[in-house]
Amino acid sequence: MPGPVRTRMMPVAEDASVTQLELFFDLVIVFAFTMVTDFAAHETTAVNLLRALLILAMLWWSWIGYSWLGNVVKADEGIARVAMFVAMGAAFIIALTIPESFHDLPGGWYGPLVFVIAYLAVRLIHLTVFWMASTEDAQLRRQVIRWAAGSLSVASVLLVVGALTTGTAQLVLWLAALVWDMGWTFFAGNEWRLYSASHFAERYGLIVIIALGESIVSIGVGVAGLPISWAITVGSMLGLAVAGLLWWAYFDVAALVVEHAMHRAGGERRIQIARNCYTFWHFPMIAGIVAMALGSKKVLSYVGGAQGHSLSDQLHGIPLFALYGGVVTYLIALVGFRHYATGTVLAPRLLAAAVLLALLPLASMAPALAALGMLCAVLLALIVFEVVRYAQPRDLIRHGLD
Incomplete structure (x- = not known):
């Protein structure tokens, strides 16, 4: 008879290697990198280059969370596997909306807001799985709470408000969200786990x-x-x-x-x-x-x-x-x-x-x-x-x- 289906998360061993699912996830992110290159090449101005750099930084910041998560729980086991696939879908939508992240195209949904919603979805999935992974680890739970309370909460508001504006205001608000997010992460403590x-x-x-x-x-x-x-x-x-x-x-x-x-x-x-x-x-x-x-x-x-x-x-x-x-x-x-x-x-x-x-x-x-x-x-x-x-x-x- 087949064994029971694993639904719980499994910790990462000290000698672990990168899983195939993590590589699959990375390919979606790198497709987004390709879209950033095309975005920058479409209009070779200093302002557009700054926009492209900002988008790239947001992609990076969404990816690094999963690099830390994949070092705590195995990405291809249990609920973590499902979460990875859902996050991949959201990341793919981010990539598809990069061309209209700052200039909405006629017809369809409002591009900048879809971009932000997909980005926040990737971040919230990461936070949710990390929260679940820290259930029996008080130190990690404290770190997750401290990081989420100051980082994602403030950044989310700035990103959504920025998506509803245009031009310089949008660029400044999104840049402020990213700077806050990175800065808070730097000062939020060193109680993360690295197995x-x-x-x-x-x-x-x-x-x-x-x-x-x-x-x-x-x-x-x-x-x-x-x-x-x-x-x-x-x-x-x-x-x-x-x-x-x-x-x-x-x-x-x-x-x-x-x-x-x-x-x-x-x-x-x-x-x-x-x-x-x-x-x-x-x-x-x-x-x-x-x-x-x-x-x-x-x-x-x-x-x-x-x-x-x-x-x-x-x-x-x-x-x-x-x-x-x-x-x-x-x-x-x-x-x-x-x-x-x-x-x-x-x-x-x-x-x-x-x-x-x-x-x-x-x-x-x-x-x-x-x-x-x-x-x-x-x-x-x-x-x-x-x-x-x-x-x-x-x-x-x-x-x-x-």
């Missing part, structure tokens, strides 16, 4: 990989339907190389070092590393990847001759800032990520970021393909230098560190 450091680090590493994959998809979409040429081939390879080098900068050593530091830490220090290194420092990494994807997409459309562009056209304004600024943001975030956990400052990465900023005037005068090539060259020089300069400690971290 598996390896699961937590793996979850964030996978979202970085998927985001980098989204950047490659954006490159492909940018040249879809255009006849293949040497310029498109070279541009595509350069874009792929940039994504690969960003992967190397994260996974070769940095991710391992911080994960080991979180393993060794205990009590509040482990929670602080998880919150600051992963919840907070990973957001500028994701934002940098999305911005880089926007810039790469524009480069490929230029070299492919889309919309009247030619191979000699330069990359200006927001697309150039997104391409170079996205990589600079990513590198600085990696420095902060490792510094908080270990106290080490990665000077070569700060230098590479400074070089990229110094190259911006030259990149703006060069053809778009050359600008992408210079970016790739700086990243390649950084990685080669680190591999040679830090060969021995790198080998110890990758192969000889417990």
Whole structure:
């Protein structure tokens, strides 16, 4: 006879790995990241870039809650599994309404309000499951109450009121909601639970990989339907190389070092590393990847001759800032990520970021393909230098560190 159906939540083991359901959930979130890239590309102005960044931050803030939840209860067991699927549905609606999150389209429901309702649904599902998970854990229950009382309550009001306004008022109210939410989370205490450091680090590493994959998809979409040429081939390879080098900068050593530091830490220090290194420092990494994807997409459309562009056209304004600024943001975030956990400052990465900023005037005068090539060259020089300069400690971290 078949065994009883599990309806209760199951705790996460110390050696747990990311579940397939969590990966499925992440794919929906990354689809939303793709929609953010398209949203930013539709109108390349500073205001629209700020709107896109705000939407991305809201998506991130809804996702990180499930990264913490999945480290307390198994995401694919019992009621948690049902909650994950319902949250996925709400997240998919968020993604679909991104194009009209600030400008309602004629016909249908009012886009900005649907966006907010779906966002709050994702957050409330997370809160409900966390509440249920803390039934027999007084410390976790106190933390959940303290966080929810000050964070979601205030943010919800600001988001709904903002959805019912337009223009600058909407942007300011939504930005205020996000700043309040993040700020309250930072100061709301360190009594969260983190049962598996390896699961937590793996979850964030996978979202970085998927985001980098989204950047490659954006490159492909940018040249879809255009006849293949040497310029498109070279541009595509350069874009792929940039994504690969960003992967190397994260996974070769940095991710391992911080994960080991979180393993060794205990009590509040482990929670602080998880919150600051992963919840907070990973957001500028994701934002940098999305911005880089926007810039790469524009480069490929230029070299492919889309919309009247030619191979000699330069990359200006927001697309150039997104391409170079996205990589600079990513590198600085990696420095902060490792510094908080270990106290080490990665000077070569700060230098590479400074070089990229110094190259911006030259990149703006060069053809778009050359600008992408210079970016790739700086990243390649950084990685080669680190591999040679830090060969021995790198080998110890990758192969000889417990």
